[in-house]
Structure formats: C-alpha cells, structure tokens
Amino acid sequence: MSQQSQQEQVLIVDDEPDIRALLRAGLEAEGFGVLEAGNGAEAQAHLDQQPVALMTLDLKLGGEDGLKLARDFRAKRNTPIIMITGKGDPIDRVVGLELGADDYISKPFLMREVIARIRAVLRRYVAAEEAEPVVEKPDGSRFTFDGWTIDMKRREVRDPKSRISELTTAEFNLLAIFVKRPGRVLSRDELMDLLKGHDWTPMDRSIDGLVARLRKKIEPESERPQLVKTVRGVGYAFAGAVKRV
Incomplete structure (x- = not known):
C-alpha cells in the first residue's frame, strides 16, 4: 500500500x-x-x-x-x-x-x-x-419504548412506523445503555465508562454532542426531549417506558 x-x-x-x-x-x-x-x-x-x-x-x-x-x-x-x-x-x-x-x-x-x-x-x-457491542452477550433481546423497538442482537432500531433508524455505532451503544437502565440517572463519567472503546480526554464534552445527535434521531422534538432527559448538574436519564419483549 x-x-x-x-x-x-x-x-x-x-x-x-x-x-x-x-x-x-x-x-x-x-x-x-x-x-x-x-x-x-x-x-x-x-x-x-x-x-x-x-x-x-x-x-x-x-x-x-x-x-x-x-x-x-x-x-x-x-x-x-x-x-x-x-x-x-x-x-x-x-x-x-x-x-x-x-x-x-x-x-x-x-x-x-x-x-x-x-x-x-x-x-x-x-x-x-x-468496540464490542455494549450489551454483554447478545442474546436476541428486544426492547420497546414509546413505540420504538431496539434489537440488541441485530443492532437494529425501528421507529413507531417500523422504519429502520440509521444510528451510528456510538449512538446505538448509547441508546442500549439507556434502554437497559430506564429511569436511572447516569453521570457523564458513568456514560464514558460504559461506552467502552472511546478515548475520552479531560474536560471532554463529546458525550453531550453524542446525546444531542441521538436525540435528533429518536425524539419527536429534540429541542424538548421527552426520552433522554437532562438532569442538571449530573447527567442524563432515560424516561421512556421500556419493556423487554
């Protein structure tokens, strides 16, 4: 080469x-x-x-x-x-x-x-x-939230109209983290640790940019998010009604 x-x-x-x-x-x-x-x-x-x-x-x-x-x-x-x-x-x-x-x-x-x-x-x-997928051992697990479906094994996300949503690797991994921990407040440091494979730097705010990009793809109004909520001074929490199917 x-x-x-x-x-x-x-x-x-x-x-x-x-x-x-x-x-x-x-x-x-x-x-x-x-x-x-x-x-x-x-x-x-x-x-x-x-x-x-x-x-x-x-x-x-x-x-x-x-x-x-x-x-x-x-x-x-x-x-x-x-x-x-x-x-x-x-x-x-x-x-x-x-x-x-x-x-x-x-x-x-x-x-x-x-x-x-x-x-x-x-x-x-x-x-x-x-990086390896965030889910520990892909086992075909599927989750739904607010009409959305995420298939961990296929690494596929479908919107309420069953259309495939084109998420990047990092966006899918972040969504998987949230879906597996609904309602839990996750700090930026925790999210960085869970997103294995990323090389974060001191004062890095890239996690906020990643959240913003995910919101644009799954929120009806990314400016007024209903699924990925900001917890001021702490981090983020997933507010969707998650069910395992």
Missing part, C-alpha cells in the same frame, strides 16, 4: 488562505493528507468525491453560517468535525457541540494543540467502530 493511500485525509474549511496554509503545513508535517475548501460548496464537493477522516470548520465563512453548515454536514454523514474559529463566544461553542461538532478550538491556536485534538477525535471514532 502506498504512503498516500495510508494517509488520513483532513478537510480544512476556512475562507482565510493564510489559516488554511498554516493548518496544511502543520498537518502534512504530521503525515496527514490535506484537502482545502474556502466555502461550503467546495467542502461538499470534496466530501462527495473522496473519503475524509475529519474536517475542520470555521464558523465565519464569508457570508455563510458555519453552524448551519455543521448541521447540514452532520445530517448527511458521520465525519468528525472540529470547529476552528475566531468566534470565542461560549454560546457559539455550546451551539456548535449541540449541532454535532466533536471539538471546538478558538483562534489564535497552537498547532500542537490542534494536532492533539485531531488525533484524540480520530481515536474516539476508530475505537467506536471497533
């Missing part, structure tokens, strides 16, 4: 050529392949043409809304997203993570930190794909 084919491709989405050049130099020095996009259309073209291991995304792309782009990209694929932006408002950070970003870095940044964050996010995604 050639060195080029072994490289993980990182897509840099930023409208500042100097920032793209800085990130390219740092990433290529660490062995990454680099693609560049100055706007959303260019980014989408790259994503449609070839596999991308991770993308960095600026929140201010000329006249485009980076948060909307993050939401659109996340809805179509599970490519990791790290926001690298000059917008340092805490609200932007929270909204970005809720929309599915895996991390958030403010400008100006240290290249060494960017590389470390990228590697940490990629490790989490690789580990999630390779």
Whole structure:
C-alpha cells in the first residue's frame, strides 16, 4: 500500500488562505493528507468525491453560517468535525457541540494543540467502530419504548412506523445503555465508562454532542426531549417506558 493511500485525509474549511496554509503545513508535517475548501460548496464537493477522516470548520465563512453548515454536514454523514474559529463566544461553542461538532478550538491556536485534538477525535471514532457491542452477550433481546423497538442482537432500531433508524455505532451503544437502565440517572463519567472503546480526554464534552445527535434521531422534538432527559448538574436519564419483549 502506498504512503498516500495510508494517509488520513483532513478537510480544512476556512475562507482565510493564510489559516488554511498554516493548518496544511502543520498537518502534512504530521503525515496527514490535506484537502482545502474556502466555502461550503467546495467542502461538499470534496466530501462527495473522496473519503475524509475529519474536517475542520470555521464558523465565519464569508457570508455563510458555519453552524448551519455543521448541521447540514452532520445530517448527511458521520465525519468528525472540529470547529476552528475566531468566534470565542461560549454560546457559539455550546451551539456548535449541540449541532454535532466533536471539538471546538478558538483562534489564535497552537498547532500542537490542534494536532492533539485531531488525533484524540480520530481515536474516539476508530475505537467506536471497533468496540464490542455494549450489551454483554447478545442474546436476541428486544426492547420497546414509546413505540420504538431496539434489537440488541441485530443492532437494529425501528421507529413507531417500523422504519429502520440509521444510528451510528456510538449512538446505538448509547441508546442500549439507556434502554437497559430506564429511569436511572447516569453521570457523564458513568456514560464514558460504559461506552467502552472511546478515548475520552479531560474536560471532554463529546458525550453531550453524542446525546444531542441521538436525540435528533429518536425524539419527536429534540429541542424538548421527552426520552433522554437532562438532569442538571449530573447527567442524563432515560424516561421512556421500556419493556423487554
């Protein structure tokens, strides 16, 4: 296999050529392949043409809304997203993570930190794909909640209309944890421990992003969740009426 084919491709989405050049130099020095996009259309073209291991995304792309782009990209694929932006408002950070970003870095940044964050996010995604299922021994167990059905053996989730819901490995594992512990308040630390295979970092808020993505797929209104409830200051609890079938 050639060195080029072994490289993980990182897509840099930023409208500042100097920032793209800085990130390219740092990433290529660490062995990454680099693609560049100055706007959303260019980014989408790259994503449609070839596999991308991770993308960095600026929140201010000329006249485009980076948060909307993050939401659109996340809805179509599970490519990791790290926001690298000059917008340092805490609200932007929270909204970005809720929309599915895996991390958030403010400008100006240290290249060494960017590389470390990228590697940490990629490790989490690789580990999630390779991890054993959360259920201890798949035995064909099926559970229902609020019209939904989750089949642990087939790792399949169907909505109230019997349509298969496309969940990522991490989303399915998180849902399985909740369904097997209905009504129990689970702290973020407990969820991190139960989600074996993930490489969590100090101050990591990725669990909140994962919960947000799961809510978008199983909640009628993700902004007013009825199934996965937030317990302020603690963590989350599953409020669905779970039955084993």
